[in-house]
Amino acid sequence: MNVDTNASKLALSDLKGASGELNGTLSAAEFIRIPTEITLVKDVHYRLNYQLVEDNFEIQLECVGRFKAQCQRCLEKFTFFEKAEVGDSIPVDQQKERVDEEILFNENGEIDLVKTLEAEFLLCLPMVPKHDVDDCGFNMTEPVDSELEKKKTPFSILKDLL
């Protein structure tokens, strides 16, 4: 298909036929609203499926972002992935007023891929980036000890009673 799949926007007029799939790459530098303590480290590959149903394009858009941040518990840098997935229906006739809430941002017959996926990332990115508990170096030392301490207490009390 003759579509510039590296563009951040996709014209609805590029969606040919009754259905299809498009793949493309969005430059990480275009995702400017990602919080400063988190870095999008790789360009984002997306997949877009569309199907023409009556007067609407049914569109599924998905991608996985690779991020880097400093763990707020052990202060080490770590990498994590977030999946963004949106489904929406866009009237082929762009003059038509939309009644439902807009999930896929579109304007002047173009879908704004970056703006749409960025909004999804912002919803799922952690407020305070942290390792999974099992992966966090900080967890190896202190919390284990205090857990042990907690467990010890009721037993020692019991022992004293016996």
Ligand SMILES: [Zn+2]
């Ligand atoms: Zn950590």
